[in-house]
Amino acid sequence: xxxxxxxxxxxxxxxxxxxxxxxxxxxxxxxxxxxxxxxxxxxxxxxxxxxxxxxxxxxxxxxxxxxxxxxxxxxxxxxxxxxxxxxxxxxxxxxxxxxxxxxxxxxxxxxxxxxxxxxxxxxxxxxxxxxxxxxxxxxxxxxxxxxxxxxxxxxxxxxxxxxxxxxxxxxxxxxxxxxxxxxxxxxxxxxxxxxxxxxxxxxxxxxxxxxxxxxxxxxxxxxxxxxxxxxxxxxxxxxxxxxxxxxxxxxxxxxxxxxxxxxxxxxxxxxxxxxxxxxxxxxxxxxxxxxxxxxxxxxxxxxxxxxxxxxxxxxxxxxxxxxxxxxxxxxxxxxxxxxxxxxxxxxxxxxxxxxxxxxxxxxxxxxx
Amino acid sequence: xxxxxxxxxxxxxxxxxxxxxxxxxxxxxxxxxxxxxxxxxxxxxxxxxxxxxxxxxxxxxxxxxxxxxxxxxxxxxxxxxxxxxxxxxxxxxxxxxxxxxxxxxxxxxxxxxxxxxxxxxxxxxxxxxxxxxxxxxxxxxxxxxxxxxxxxxxxxxxxxxxxxxxxxxxxxxxxxxxxxxxxxxxxxxxxxxxxxxxxxxxxxxxxxxxxxxxxxxxxxxxxxxxxxxxxxxxxxxxxxxxxxxxx
Numbered sequence: 001x002x003x004x005x006x007x008x009x010x011x012x013x014x015x016x017x018x019x020x021x022x023x024x025x026x027x028x029x030x031x032x033x034x035x036x037x038x039x040x041x042x043x044x045x046x047x048x049x050x051x052x053x054x055x056x057x058x059x060x061x062x063x064x065x066x067x068x069x070x071x072x073x074x075x076x077x078x079x080x081x082x083x084x085x086x087x088x089x090x091x092x093x094x095x096x097x098x099x100x101x102x103x104x105x106x107x108x109x110x111x112x113x114x115x116x117x118x119x120x121x122x123x124x125x126x127x128x129x130x131x132x133x134x135x136x137x138x139x140x141x142x143x144x145x146x147x148x149x150x151x152x153x154x155x156x157x158x159x160x161x162x163x164x165x166x167x168x169x170x171x172x173x174x175x176x177x178x179x180x181x182x183x184x185x186x187x188x189x190x191x192x193x194x195x196x197x198x199x200x201x202x203x204x205x206x207x208x209x210x211x212x213x214x215x216x217x218x219x220x221x222x223x224x225x226x227x228x229x230x231x232x233x234x235x236x237x238x239x240x241x242x243x244x245x246x247x248x249x250x251x252x253x254x255x256x257x258x259x260x261x262x263x264x265x266x267x268x269x270x271x272x273x274x275x276x277x278x279x280x281x282x283x284x285x286x287x288x289x290x291x292x293x294x295x296x297x298x299x300x301x302x303x304x305x306x307x308x309x310x311x312x313x314x315x316x317x318x319x320x321x322x323x324x325x326x327x328x329x330x331x332x333x334x335x336x337x338x339x340x341x342x343x344x345x346x347x348x349x350x351x352x353x354x355x356x357x358x359x360x361x362x363x364x365x366x367x368x
Numbered sequence: 369x370x371x372x373x374x375x376x377x378x379x380x381x382x383x384x385x386x387x388x389x390x391x392x393x394x395x396x397x398x399x400x401x402x403x404x405x406x407x408x409x410x411x412x413x414x415x416x417x418x419x420x421x422x423x424x425x426x427x428x429x430x431x432x433x434x435x436x437x438x439x440x441x442x443x444x445x446x447x448x449x450x451x452x453x454x455x456x457x458x459x460x461x462x463x464x465x466x467x468x469x470x471x472x473x474x475x476x477x478x479x480x481x482x483x484x485x486x487x488x489x490x491x492x493x494x495x496x497x498x499x500x501x502x503x504x505x506x507x508x509x510x511x512x513x514x515x516x517x518x519x520x521x522x523x524x525x526x527x528x529x530x531x532x533x534x535x536x537x538x539x540x541x542x543x544x545x546x547x548x549x550x551x552x553x554x555x556x557x558x559x560x561x562x563x564x565x566x567x568x569x570x571x572x573x574x575x576x577x578x579x580x581x582x583x584x585x586x587x588x589x590x591x592x593x594x595x596x597x598x599x600x601x602x603x604x605x606x607x608x609x610x611x612x613x614x615x
Contacts, residue, residue: 251548258421259433266433308533314541315532329546337553344514344557348564354491359573 041083045069047094059103071153087114105140111151112144119145125206133210143171162188164198172199178280183287185280195233214267218260221247224273243319247273250318269304276300389583390600392503400457401579407450411522412559414443419552447526454519473503476513480506500594511566518558525551 045067047053053065072078077086090097101107116123126132126145134142148167149157158164165185169176179185179199187193202223203209209216225244227233234241247253255270274282276292283290291300297313305312317327324331393401417426417439430436464470483506486499504512528535528547535543570576574592578584589597 251545254421261422262427263433268433305533309537311536311539311541312533315536315544316541317545327542327545329540329542330549333546333550337549337557341553341557345560345564348561351488351491352564352568354488355568355573358491358493 040085044084061104075154112146115145122206129208130210168199175280182282183284215264218264220272247318388586390589392578392584393582398582403453407446410446414439476509502595521554
């Protein structure tokens with residue numbers, strides 16, 4: 001009986017194990033199934049963990065071949081099983097095929113296309129970008145994926161958020177310095193403010209476009225409005241969320257909205273937010289250095305309206321509701337018309353209606 | 369004599385009928401009205417598409433930035449013509465006042481308020497008869513004075529918008545947004561007023577073309593301007609023409 005029992009239980013065990021194996025086959029998606037199991041990292045690090053391992057390129061540049069295995073473990077790729085071979089597809093064994101790149105830059109510009117394999121969307125977005133255009137025009141320093149994200153030690157690009165302007169600032173040093181001293185950059189660095197815009201908030205991430213085009217210009221008020229018309233967000237900082245809606249009914253705003261809707265590519269210079277507030281150097285209006293500080297406002301207006309006198313700034317109502325204190329003339333005109341218009345039109349309408357009724361009734365009576 | 373004899377076209381089987389006509393507007397006034405009509409029409413046609421720039425009909429008119437520029441130029445040129453017309457009109461009035469020849473029958477009087485009240489009572493069937501009117505009834509005076517002030521507002525606010533840099537050297541900046549609002553609102557009120565009030569009275573109630581022809585026939589004079597008619601008929605040999613401004 002004791003000898004027999006395992007044999008009796010066997011078919012049941014086979015069924016269970018067989019079922020699990022069968023089910024596990026279904027669990028694997030085809031892509032996972034087709035990817036070879038990556039076990040290359042350990043094998044590669046056998047040599048590449050040597051800090052002195054390097055190569056001299058024909059240009060004379062030294063290319064370090066050292067990989068820090070500890071740091072590699074903090075990357076987003078390695079712990080998820082995406083190892084050396086995923087990107088270095090041409091290297092399968094030792095000795096490696098010969099490298100025939102003249103410079104480090106040339107090597108980067110070839111190797112980064114490996115990102116396309118897993119990140120096709122973001123990769124193709126970069127092909128539309130200002131950076132890709134610069135590269136096509138011959139500037140080989142225009143960034144590729146690895147310039148912003150890193151190559152071996154890739155970390156989430158926005159952790160912490162301050163990393164984003166710093167990354168862009170690697171090349172755009174002047175803009176970065178100006179941004180750091182702006183109201184937005186300052187809040188980001190001093191308070192780690194989660195709401196203030198970083199470079200990518202306004203310029204986009206992978207498909208960064210030329211901000212000097214007319215299309216970018218006429219769409220720019222909408223860009224600012226994506227935060228500054230947000231009631232909830234502006235309330236946190238005691239700012240008015242009506243600045244955009246009031247701007248869009250102002251002289252400048254109406255002009256810009258017509259051009260945006262109908263002729264976005266036609267050159268037109270009606271003022272948009274950045275013309276007065278600045279671009280990377282935006283400061284609080286009560287900051288004495290702000291271009292919209294009452295002290296500096298006239299000079300700012302004179303950029304587009306040369307030679308206007310000191311009364312000119314009083315004409316600006318683009319961010320204010322009609323009020324007796326700030327815009328008395330507008331207030332009186334507004335009050336006048338809010339009474340005058342309906343009164344005139346009602347009196348006119350009623351009088352003409354009465355006349356018409358009497359006229360028609362008389363005519364009908366005469367014809368009877 | 370103020371009236372002339374004008375034969376109407378005779379019907380073949382009828383005797384010749386004589387219609388007595390009464391002069392109402394002189395040549396200068398008729399030209400002024402024609403120019404004013406043209407100016408207001410052009411100003412509205414070029415102004416309203418700019419005010420309602422989001423509508424389909426406006427976008428059909430303002431189809432390109434060049435077209436917008438042309439429309440603004442037409443608006444400005446027409447505004448200059450209208451300004452010249454207003455200066456001519458005011459200049460003529462001042463000249464007539466200085467020579468004590470301004471007829472003054474367009475000036476509002478207390479009688480107009482009474483007429484308006486009586487007309488209202490007539491319209492709501494309390495009175496049987498319309499009040500008798502002189503050369504200009506209160507409706508016509510309302511038309512004149514409404515347009516007088518409305519055009520004044522349009523011209524002043526228009527120039528403020530046209531030359532804001534110059535204006536703010538003299539006046540506070542706040543007048544500019546006020547002018548923009550006044551120009552845009554007043555234009556619309558005026559347009560609606562002309563269509564409702566003026567068009568009803570001169571096209572619908574009766575077709576009154578005296579501002580173009582210069583004269584009214586006896587029947588219209590008797591029906592609509594009975595006070596003036598009686599006055600003229602009672603003093604047939606007076607050569608003073610009441611209400612006619614000579615220029």
